[in-house]
Amino acid sequence: MTSDYKPGEIEPKWQKKWEEDGLYQADVDESKKKFYALTMLPYPSGDFHIGHWYVTAPSDARARFKRMQGYNVMFPMGFDAFGLPAENAAIKRKTHPQKWTYGNIGRMRSQLRSMGTMIDWRREAVSADPDYYRWTQWFFIQLYNNDLAYRKQSPVDWCPQCNTTLAREQVHGDDRHCERCGTQVIKKDLEQWFFKITNYADELLDFSQIDWPDRVKTLQTNWIGRSEGADVFFTTEDGEDLTVFTTRPDTLWGATFMVLAPEHPLVENITTPEQKQAVAAYQKEADNKTEIQRSTVEKEKSGVFTGSYAINPVNKARIPIWIADYVMMGYGYGAIMAVPAHDERDFDFARQFGLEIIPVIQPDGEQFDGETMPEAYVGPGSMINSDQFNGTKVTEQKGRKNPGLGTVIDWLEKEGTGQEAISYKLRDWLISRQRYWGAPIPMIHCDTCGWNTVPETDLPVLLPEEVEWLPTGESPLKLHPTWKDTTCPSCGEKAIRETDTMDTFMCSSWYHLRYLSPNFDQGPFDQKEYDYWMPVDIYTGGIEHATMHLIYTRFFHKALRDMGITEANEPMTQLRNQGMVLGEDGEKMSKSRGNVISPDDLVAAYGADTVRAYLMFFARWELGGPWNSQGITGTERWLNRTWALFTQPTKKGTASKELIRDLKREVHNALDRITRDYEQFEFNTIISTLMELMNVLYEAQRNGAAGSKAWTEILEIYTLMMAPAAPHISEELWTNVLGKPYSIHNQSWPEVDREMMKKDEVTLIVQVNGKLRDRIVVPVDINKEEAEKIALASEGAALYLEGKEVKKVIVVPGRLVNIVV
RNA sequence: GGGGCGGUGGCGGAAUUGGCAGACGCAGGGGACUUAAAAUCCCCCGGUUCACACCAUGUGGGUUCAAGUCCCACCCGCCCCA
Numbered sequence: 001m002t003s004d005y006k007p008g009e010i011e012p013k014w015q016k017k018w019e020e021d022g023l024y025q026a027d028v029d030e031s032k033k034k035f036y037a038l039t040m041l042p043y044p045s046g047d048f049h050i051g052h053w054y055v056t057a058p059s060d061a062r063a064r065f066k067r068m069q070g071y072n073v074m075f076p077m078g079f080d081a082f083g084l085p086a087e088n089a090a091i092k093r094k095t096h097p098q099k100w101t102y103g104n105i106g107r108m109r110s111q112l113r114s115m116g117t118m119i120d121w122r123r124e125a126v127s128a129d130p131d132y133y134r135w136t137q138w139f140f141i142q143l144y145n146n147d148l149a150y151r152k153q154s155p156v157d158w159c160p161q162c163n164t165t166l167a168r169e170q171v172h173g174d175d176r177h178c179e180r181c182g183t184q185v186i187k188k189d190l191e192q193w194f195f196k197i198t199n200y201a202d203e204l205l206d207f208s209q210i211d212w213p214d215r216v217k218t219l220q221t222n223w224i225g226r227s228e229g230a231d232v233f234f235t236t237e238d239g240e241d242l243t244v245f246t247t248r249p250d251t252l253w254g255a256t257f258m259v260l261a262p263e264h265p266l267v268e269n270i271t272t273p274e275q276k277q278a279v280a281a282y283q284k285e286a287d288n289k290t291e292i293q294r295s296t297v298e299k300e301k302s303g304v305f306t307g308s309y310a311i312n313p314v315n316k317a318r319i320p321i322w323i324a325d326y327v328m329m330g331y332g333y334g335a336i337m338a339v340p341a342h343d344e345r346d347f348d349f350a351r352q353f354g355l356e357i358i359p360v361i362q363p364d365g366e367q368f369d370g371e372t373m374p375e376a377y378v379g380p381g382s383m384i385n386s387d388q389f390n391g392t393k394v395t396e397q398k399g400r401k402n403p404g405l406g407t408v409i410d411w412l413e414k415e416g417t418g419q420e421a422i423s424y425k426l427r428d429w430l431i432s433r434q435r436y437w438g439a440p441i442p443m444i445h446c447d448t449c450g451w452n453t454v455p456e457t458d459l460p461v462l463l464p465e466e467v468e469w470l471p472t473g474e475s476p477l478k479l480h481p482t483w484k485d486t487t488c489p490s491c492g493e494k495a496i497r498e499t500d501t502m503d504t505f506m507c508s509s510w511y512h513l514r515y516l517s518p519n520f521d522q523g524p525f526d527q528k529e530y531d532y533w534m535p536v537d538i539y540t541g542g543i544e545h546a547t548m549h550l551i552y553t554r555f556f557h558k559a560l561r562d563m564g565i566t567e568a569n570e571p572m573t574q575l576r577n578q579g580m581v582l583g584e585d586g587e588k589m590s591k592s593r594g595n596v597i598s599p600d601d602l603v604a605a606y607g608a609d610t611v612r613a614y615l616m617f618f619a620r621w622e623l624g625g626p627w628n629s630q631g632i633t634g635t636e637r638w639l640n641r642t643w644a645l646f647t648q649p650t651k652k653g654t655a656s657k658e659l660i661r662d663l664k665r666e667v668h669n670a671l672d673r674i675t676r677d678y679e680q681f682e683f684n685t686i687i688s689t690l691m692e693l694m695n696v697l698y699e700a701q702r703n704g705a706a707g708s709k710a711w712t713e714i715l716e717i718y719t720l721m722m723a724p725a726a727p728h729i730s731e732e733l734w735t736n737v738l739g740k741p742y743s744i745h746n747q748s749w750p751e752v753d754r755e756m757m758k759k760d761e762v763t764l765i766v767q768v769n770g771k772l773r774d775r776i777v778v779p780v781d782i783n784k785e786e787a788e789k790i791a792l793a794s795e796g797a798a799l800y801l802e803g804k805e806v807k808k809v810i811v812v813p814g815r816l817v818n819i820v821v
Numbered sequence: 822g823g824g825g826c827g828g829u830g831g832c833g834g835a836a837u838u839g840g841c842a843g844a845c846g847c848a849g850g851g852g853a854c855u856u857a858a859a860a861u862c863c864c865c866c867g868g869u870u871c872a873c874a875c876c877a878u879g880u881g882g883g884u885u886c887a888a889g890u891c892c893c894a895c896c897c898g899c900c901c902c903a
Contacts, residue, residue, distance in 0.1 A: 634846040688845035
């Protein structure tokens with residue numbers, strides 16, 4: 001039989017058959033080990049782009065590999081369907097976000113099918129379906145009832161022209177203007193809903209139960225930003241309490257001024273009449289800056305004196321209180337004690353405004369002078385200018401373990417002027433969005449009863465479909481004439497619904513649980529499915545979610561555990577991140593740059609197997625890199641050659657025993673490598689190993705290896721090895737060319753035969769002073785003495801040994817001999 | 822601003838973790854087949870050199886019999902978050 005390789009014919013054929021046969025349906029089966037392979041669900045913002053393929057295709061290949069290893073593998077897919085882009089598209093195209101979103105989902109489903117994935121479509125979940133967000137709302141209620149959801153004032157970006165709140169991505173430029181009208185955005189305080197993720201800060205720092213990349217663990221650790229130190233109780237001259245957090249209580253004697261965040265509530269009270277104007281002007285200026293702009297270390301410091309003074313509790317020093325935008329309200333208490341001698345930013349500030357600098361830590365052999373120090377000293381040393389603590393050693397250790405800090409904290413606690421404290425950068429999760437296209441927050445407000453949850457029997461709180469799309473940016477839920485009117489579940493009087501919707505990260509915090517039983521209506525998931533499938537065994541997706549989604553979902557899972565809804569401490573035991581596919585110009589792909597690669601075009605031109613294999617081959621998966629459209633011809637040729645090798649008529653050859661033995665060794669070596677590479681997510685070398693083996697097979701065929709029984713066995717193993725990467729061609733070759741029973745995807749992964757891998761002979765490397773001088777083929781089990789003898793006698797080495805004294809000979813068994821002269 | 826990742830031929834990348842640097846592929850060169858082209862097949866392909874050989878893994882040091890790999894300092898590029 002001979003014909004050309006026609007992926008356009010075989011791929012749809014097998015996709016259809018696999019789906020009809022339910023080949024990849026994964027059901028609870030206690031007799032088999034389970035494997036839950038999860039890939040981050042896509043946002044349906046349009047068509048599937050090459051980046052989606054880059055995470056999905058190799059993840060699918062690995063899930064298939066695990067399946068062949070005998071695991072009961074679940075590989076589900078769904079869509080993160082709520083969110084702002086749909087709302088923007090709705091305004092722009094004068095359509096409904098639902099229509100736009102579900103249209104995109106329909107196209108993306110067929111694209112995923114064209115890839116030949118082993119997705120079990122019965123398990124699909126779409127976060128914008130009422131059956132889904134019913135349970136998102138249910139989770140909100142559980143969090144609220146367990147005191148993990150609360151309401152407080154928080155600033156939002158507000159466009160005074162459009163009279164609406166803006167999402168972060170709608171604020172543009174350094175001057176922070178509204179994307180719609182260009183007006184400068186201001187901050188406005190609104191009552192909003194929060195989740196108490198900070199309750200879990202310490203537990204989230206513990207990664208001991210999960211195999212996640214160090215990068216992600218570091219990013220999360222820094223995001224949580226745990227600092228050990230002390231709260232110190234200052235007072236103003238007028239007797240107002242003013243507590244600050246500091247990581248350096250040992251430097252309290254060097255505090256020469258205080259700085260409050262411009263928005264600190266105390267500022268109004270303490271500002272003296274003559275400073276009022278300057279302070280108000282400064283506050284307004286600070287309002288227009290982002291936190292990044294404010295926290296930049298190198299920029300010129302700005303600030304204004306309030307006119308008031310504070311009393312340092314340790315030495316009763318009277319120190320001026322300033323406001324400056326480098327102090328943020330959200331961190332600590334929004335107030336700091338400034339120790340210019342030992343803090344970089346305080347130092348810059350003091351120099352700029354001529355404030356006093358008193359060194360209180362000094363390393364041996366140094367003599368600091370506040371007038372002349374060129375920069376802040378942040379290293380270890382001994383305390384000076386600090387009354388009874390002079391001479392106490394301060395190391396670089398954090399927290400109480402540092403002898404200097406420990407001693408001072410003990411004393412503060414005894415005096416009642418301070419106490420040990422831990423501060424976090426992590427803030428509670430703001431989940432309110434003043435938007436339409438999200439899950440409505442299931443809360444009702446009544447003037448007499450206050451806030452009440454929507455009764456569970458009334459869930460889901462459906463989004464009204466008839467809404468007006470005014471290009472104001474204001475939420476149509478607010479503008480809807482009747483939707484928000486309801487009755488109080490507690491007293492039955494007239495009440496108002498919450499018109500905010502939930503952050504979409506709330507929807508994606510639990511989608512892996514909805515996949516377990518997407519049609520279950522007695523709860524968010526079926527306990528039987530949970531007990532079998534959870535936790536997720538491998539989670540793949542982009543590094544950009546390291547601190548948002550991946551922290552939220554861990555928090556969410558721990559909160560569910562504490563509410564008795566789930567058991568596990570962590571939702572996903574293993575995480576791996578892929579890199580990014582860049583355009584051919586090395587830039588990020590974007591429509592405006594015109595460097596976008598369409599996977600559909602590639603599939604039409606080369607077939608899905610070639611595209612899948614090339615995505616695995618062209619770069620290191622965790623790094624990604626620029627696309628090269630010429631390179632794909634390499635994988636195309638590989639599959640063509642594979643097809644030809646299997647289908648071209650060959651004469652039965654007369655192969656030597658050695659040739660067959662060598663071939664078997666090559667096959668088992670490749671199998672060993674590919675098995676290891678799949679385990680380690682090294683997809684590029686899986687394909688290169690298969691290519692290498694293909695070249696070996698061609699050469700062996702020329703040398704007469706074809707036609708024998710051993711040859712057929714070798715082809716079978718080869719086909720099995722390429723099945724996860726190129727599922728369609730493998731199925732065709734297995735079923736219709738080799739005539740083996742359908743389906744290759746129900747076969748077991750071949751066993752590595754270590755005996756087969758063994759060699760009789762190896763090439764011994766002979767070096768003189770580390771330089772290669774000869775290669776000699778020797779028996780594999782040659783002993784040290786023998787190897788040394790052969791090396792010393794070798795022709796190549798002889799030239800360099802003449803007249804030299806051999807000082808030392810190093811023998812690495814089976815590898816090399818290095819002669820030192 | 823903070824954090825992270827990386828730097829190996831013209832290009833993407835290998836190198837079983839300290840032991841033959843450049844596997845596999847792209848591009849390029851040569852040849853076979855063909856009226857011709859495409860496809861396919863075979864050979865060559867880091868630099869200097871006729872060659873022997875020497876030099877080469879961002880730069881400079883160090884450790885070692887042996888360094889792309891380990892240590893120190895520096896330079897450059899990219900990415901992420903806010």
